[in-house]
Amino acid sequence: MKLGGIDNSQINAMVAQLKAAAARMESAVPIAASGVGGINGEATAPAKLDFADALKASLDQVNTVQTTSQELGKKFALGDDKVSLSDVMISMQKANISFQTTVQVRNKLVSAYHDIMNMQI
Structure with a gap:
């Protein structure tokens, strides 16, 4: 089905690419740098950028x-x-x-x- 010149399958493919990129970014961030999930549930300071x-x-x-x-x-x-x-x-x-x-x-x-x-x- 076409919506304004864009095929529905193209939209689904783009959404899948965005979800995959978001999943890669989430898995690339270490737990200590995210500021949550430290030892005993304590929040840890994010890594400093110099x-x-x-x-x-x-x-x-x-x-x-x-x-x-x-x-x-x-x-x-x-x-x-x-x-x-x-x-x-x-x-x-x-x-x-x-x-x-x-x-x-x-x-x-x-x-x-x-x-x-x-x-x-």
Whole structure:
């Protein structure tokens, strides 16, 4: 049966995918991190996320992407047959996008810092 151009089986398939994704997310969360079900029924504190660690991991990932892009460019320039021009260009664009994203995050952090410093107490 069709409802407004969408087949009922497609809707059921989408609902099944959403339920499967929700079940995977629930099973991936450890009991201690969920804040319930500690020892003797006591609630445990959720795991802390460290901003410095997240920022360092992000910067390391950007560095890795840029290094990979440079290596592919060198291999292509040296005439390696396994590296195509499209691979080099795509990796360079990924490196550029990740770097530009990092710069924008840095700009937002600096702006937030200035806003906080300019607040009157």
